[in-house]
Amino acid sequence: MNKKTFTLGIFGGGQLGKFLVQSAKKLNIRTFVFTDSIDSPAIYHCDDFIISNYKNKKKLDFFIKNIDLATFEFENIPFETLDYIKKKIRVSPDPSIIKILQDRLKEKTFLNSIGIKTTEFYYLKKVNKKKINNNIFPALVKTLRLGYDGKGQIFLKDKKNFLKYSFKNNEYIIEKLVNFKKEISIVITRGKNKTVSFDAFENLHKHQILKNSKIPANINKKLNDEAKKISKKIIDKLNYIGTMCVEFFITKKNKLLVNEIAPRVHNSGHLTMNAHNVSQFENHIRAICNLKLKKPKRIHKAIMHNILGQDIEKYRSKEIAKNEFFYDYGKKEIKHKRKMGHITKIF
Ligand SMILES: Nc1ncnc2c1ncn2[C@@H]1O[C@H](COP(=O)(O)OP(=O)(O)O)[C@@H](O)[C@H]1O
Ligand SMILES: [Mg+2]
CATH class of the missing domain: 3.30.470.20 (ATP-grasp fold, B domain)
Structure with missing residues (x-):
């Protein structure tokens, strides 16, 4: 590989990565994709790629050496990986933001703190399940992290259902189901x-x-x-x-x-x-x-x-x-x- 021109590194090789790579090409920007899956659409369109676990330091070091800037196509890249890269090279958007937005509790707490309304929610670890307000049902219980396309979500019709349900750990939020328009x-x-x-x-x-x-x-x-x-x-x-x-x-x-x-x-x-x-x-x-x-x-x-x-x-x-x-x-x-x-x- 011969890195002479500005190269953008992209974590993740899905369809979003593929479209990012194609847009970069249109602007004459070289791309280097880092993905953990062989079945990654973006690898057929970028200039270089690595298929590896996101925590492999040797591969990450090689990646850093050959790019000028890093970005990502999905938010579930381990924070430690992005933070490791950030020490050597610019990552945009900044990993400190991802830390907030990777976590539904931090995300909603941040939104409420700046006066933006979300649906009513509770952190399961911090509430007495028996005391939880009946009004929140029907509700959705969502994992704090790593959910997408509805993965990691459980629908609970009423409080009886909720109290019966055994959660593996309490790293969930429960939120009111919005009867939206x-x-x-x-x-x-x-x-x-x-x-x-x-x-x-x-x-x-x-x-x-x-x-x-x-x-x-x-x-x-x-x-x-x-x-x-x-x-x-x-x-x-x-x-x-x-x-x-x-x-x-x-x-x-x-x-x-x-x-x-x-x-x-x-x-x-x-x-x-x-x-x-x-x-x-x-x-x-x-x-x-x-x-x-x-x-x-x-x-x-x-x-x-x-x-x-x-x-x-x-x-x-x-x-x-x-x-x-x-x-x-x-x-x-x-x-x-x-x-x-x-x-x-x-x-
Ligand atoms: N509290 C809620 N009330 C009603 N519908 C919801 C609620 N939470 C999620 N949904 C439905 O499920 C979809 C996916 O949920 P979301 O929280 O966006 O998770 P994901 O990370 O999987 O996209 C939403 O776009 C919406 O249609
Ligand atoms: Mg969504």
């Missing part, structure tokens, strides 16, 4: 001197996995602006550089509650590749590499559908219309509920 997300990018964001995406989940996202979201301008304002406050308070996503519930009373923050590019932002003047991926690369951000402008209305598991086979042989863009992540292993691709339709 809609879910939306804001994808926002902060650079050194400028912050830009897309208007809200309207998201529909099935079994806690994103099914589709559409733009424009069917909400009024006031709510859209308020969601953008909240997202701006969060990104500024975190002093975050790069693209992140804020997921919201809109309650029946038209109030916004933040569900969670993804400190990375996000599935709901896939449609930006086809419906906007700039994608969430390109703006992330621009922000962390200190290039000028592009202000997002919507060119089309659009809807993006995720393609899970076996459904990918059907799409592989399906005729794709002129206004549709089909992305096959090319993952080798087809698994039930695994995100295998997506299709975006523009109007």
Whole structure:
């Protein structure tokens, strides 16, 4: 390997990594992917890659030697790994932010501390289970860490169910199930001197996995602006550089509650590749590499559908219309509920 030009290191090799790599290429930036899985879509598109456990010091040292800057495509890279890298090279967004956002308790506590509303929650370790308020049910119990696509979540109808349930340890939060009207997300990018964001995406989940996202979201301008304002406050308070996503519930009373923050590019932002003047991926690369951000402008209305598991086979042989863009992540292993691709339709 011959590192002569600026090289961006990316942790994680999934579809988000693949789209980041492709955006970097468009900007003439070399990429080096570090992934722990051989079945990683990004490795076919980057300039170099390593497949290794994220804690392998020898591999990490080699990686550091050959990159100028590191970023990541998902937040569950061990904090110790990012912190180790940070001692030698810039990591963007900063690992200290990831430490907060990797943990649902720290994340929600941070949000509440800056005056942003979330759903009601308790840390199981710190509450007397018998005394927990009946009003919180039906509820969801979520692991503090490592959950995604609904993994690590348990639905509990009532207190009786809850008291009967035996939790392995108490590293969970319990939160009230929100009877929401809609879910939306804001994808926002902060650079050194400028912050830009897309208007809200309207998201529909099935079994806690994103099914589709559409733009424009069917909400009024006031709510859209308020969601953008909240997202701006969060990104500024975190002093975050790069693209992140804020997921919201809109309650029946038209109030916004933040569900969670993804400190990375996000599935709901896939449609930006086809419906906007700039994608969430390109703006992330621009922000962390200190290039000028592009202000997002919507060119089309659009809807993006995720393609899970076996459904990918059907799409592989399906005729794709002129206004549709089909992305096959090319993952080798087809698994039930695994995100295998997506299709975006523009109007
Ligand atoms: N408190 C809640 N009330 C209602 N729905 C919820 C709640 N928490 C999660 N969900 C549903 O499950 C989806 C995934 O949960 P989320 O907390 O975002 O975890 P993940 O990290 O798996 O994305 C949400 O987008 C929403 O549809
Ligand atoms: Mg989520």
